[in-house]
């Protein structure tokens with residue numbers, strides 16, 4: 653209700669802040685250049701030289717508890733339907749089974765991706781390795797969150813999903829890794845049967861008009877609220893064989909991997925995203 657409260661008031665920024673007891677002076681419209689301002693006025697710098705009041709950050713109502721979507725989130729999977737998703741292969745409606753608020757991988761149907769495309773964002777997603785998982789290494793509960801799906805199959809940038817609870821594999825391929833580029837800082841894995849969370853900040857790569865890379869992608873990720881990727885500079889799309897490389901792209905869907913290993917399928921729930929500037 654906070655959002656409505658403030659929007660109904662529709663006060664100018666300075667007025668709203670005065671109401672809250674936070675401001676006593678008219679607000680400048682943009683950040684001043686403090687040194688120049690003080691010098692031009694022929695006086696010593698003052699505290700207010702470096703204080704500004706607009707633009708006012710939007711009010712967002714946080715989720716009631718950790719993991720619940722804030723008021724400005726786009727819910728990609730809230731537990732009831734897959735309206736935000738399509739099959740990767742032919743863009744038909746997503747066919748993965750939904751039951752009891754949980755989405756489970758259908759390996760035969762193949763991967764799914766969002767209908768919407770995104771650039772920079774904050775993502776929350778929860779996943780669970782089933783009790784009784786079988787296999788070892790990469791063949792044990794393998795899936796993945798492609799932070800940008802740049803094409804069919806595994807094209808894109810994969811944040812690995814795997815059972816990494818007492819399961820040895822190459823470290824830059826375990827859960828929380830940027831696949832074959834960056835191992836997680838720590839292994840924060842819960843055992844099979846328990847829900848895991850990923851919270852991700854994705855900064856998309858930017859390309860020049862001629863297709864060359866202007867700025868790389870960056871990823872920060874938390875696994876079960878533990879930092880596992882700290883503003884990692886992504887080297888390009890994640891490759892099973894060969895070196896990562898960048899190919900120009902714009903806004904992209906987010907993709908969930910249907911990995912071909914024979915272990916029982918994993919599940920997802922509570923997926924939401926906040927597009928960022």
Ligand code: MG
Nearest residue numbers: 794795796813
């Ligand atoms: Mg994977």
